Amino acid sequence: MRFIRQTFESFRFAWQALRSNLLRTMLSLLGVTIGIFAIIAVFTLVDSLERNIKESLSFIGDKVVYVEKWPWSFGEDYQWWKYFQRPVPTYNEYRFLSEKLENAQAVVAMAFKGRVTIKNNNNSMSALIQGTTLDYNKISEVPIEQGRYFTQQEVNISRNVTIIGSDIAENLFPGQDPVGKTFKINGLNFTVIGVQRKKGESILNVGGNPDTKCLIPYGAFAKMFHSINPNITISIKGYESDEGLQELESEIRGLLRTRRGLRPLQDDNFAINRPEAIAQAISGIFVVLTIAGWVIGGFSILIGGFGIANIMFVSVKERTNIIGIQKSLGAKNYFILFQFLFEAVLLSLVGGLAGIFLVYLLSFMSLGSLDLVLTASNIALGLGVSSVIGVLSGIIPAFSASRLDPVIAIRAK
Template identity: 55%
Template structure:
């Protein structure tokens, strides 16, 4: 049957369309290179603007969030204040809230059934010394034995505290790589002694190097850790002193930590003797609060990137449309010949539409390559990474620009009368 549908013809037609469109696109580039480059410049600048902003935002967001890894994942901390407060957050109201106590930690550790682990800690900035060397700005933290069960504490060398060392408040310490390199330039740190406020501490471990971040205060490279009992010998913890933290790690099967949070609220209210009509005199903070706030900030920045790049893309779209209108005008005679030889309207339509997409993709790829070249620039602790998602996004936007810009010229070309077109 001569009129029967042959699916193989679709593949042949498609390949023919692609080849013809690519060939004509290359001819358009060669015939007037300056005009074409200037027209594609808008697409290149637009794609560069959007993808550059997204790449910067993604890299910056990743860097900032990694700086807050010390908060842990799936962790709730009990504090007097909220990490993130809204515009109506009466921070002044909570100064009279009680500090966390060690007895509350022991109570929660015994009562919470939905918690993976509960820890107690307190921190202070101090100076550590070894011989004539010293390191200022050390983030010293006193911890309980369960601290390692709540937070990830990878060690480069050495070990964590034993339960006996914690319970007997021995003067042992784990330090960061920056402190180790400063105090002991020659190496061989383990087993050496350093002084904290005049007290000698034996170094039993070194934290794994984290590198510099945007928030260096959170880096373990500049941190030192000692047993909580040893910490209380050096600093006053509690009211009018250093504020301690209680941290609770939820179970992996407790989505959103709903169960452990409800259990924690009930247990802590009971421990503090709060009546049902009284509001909580504590704040529960999750690392997700900060992460969500950071994400919302960068969502606004991303929206600004769309606006900035959108104007350039609009100009680029007009440039592609201009090229296509000129191309239709120059090839009117060829269109008439193709139609007289049996070319269908859809063939002419897709031929010009594909050509517009190809031209737009050339501009888009140029913009993406410029962004990729920027990732090799050293920006200190900020590492720019062009993700596969952003590459696909750039190519997708370029294709959309080509389709929108080429649809009108392609439609006009498809509707040309073959007789009139041949006479042109």
């Protein structure tokens, strides 16, 4: 009980010392404030980027592989001249895989045509048209807000029906319910059967922004555009384990090599892509940003830590007489040590809180599609680093104060 009471008294002394020297306190915590701001700002930026990218990738599916002509990788060893000579995947290959694959939950053929003008009376806009087969909603999110998804019959007979994005609904049918209404795509009438929930802008619009996209049956797309652009993508949904996905990739590779008549020593003339490859390619940027944040913030915190240590030595010098009086009245060494240690930690924590508050204010800034969110883990990290800096900066001055001889301390000038 006595120990707790004296610890609380040490904390009260430390608080009074900080309040009595406000200007010095403010100047001392600047270095820590800037350092914590730099570190937590970078961590918040990296976390927000990762979250934004994961949300973008969710629209191209989880545990999904894509069979295409071009691989999703870039670098010095990207042999584009070899990839250029590859044949494009075909609809017949999609049908072959959908019949033969045993480790797939869903197989989908899809094709894209960008910058297509769509019209409804005097309202028009440019949109991305995506033709797809029935199981597209099994490999990718299709959050229907109004209406419904395609039926088997609509896809089989290639009916001119479409699921549109929220921006298309707002532009072509302002103030109206678009479900059941028609508009023109490439001069042909299409009936709206569904409207997707608004997604908003994102850094990676892989597969196109759903808000400005028209989903239509693959057969309807082929009739309009395949004479111009016969290239398709085959998307295949695997099972939830990584092992199952690896087995699926091996099965796809074996079937396609057989289908295309490749000899054992010939390289694949197709690419099997996974969305995770995009995240891995970007992860290197995150690592660099994180290291840069630690380096920049580390220098500032180091300067701030030296500043706090210097102030604590000055405080010990100024209060040497008081320390002597306290010790002569029976104050234990830990009581004196805690006074100065608490003062250093409090000083550092205030600087850390100020840095975190600046990051919080930064989160209100508009950065386009990037939504900055200060997470509890980053707040805890900032406070933890501040506390450690306070302890390291204050431990030596506090220990030296606690070891002072009371007689010598009282006589000090």
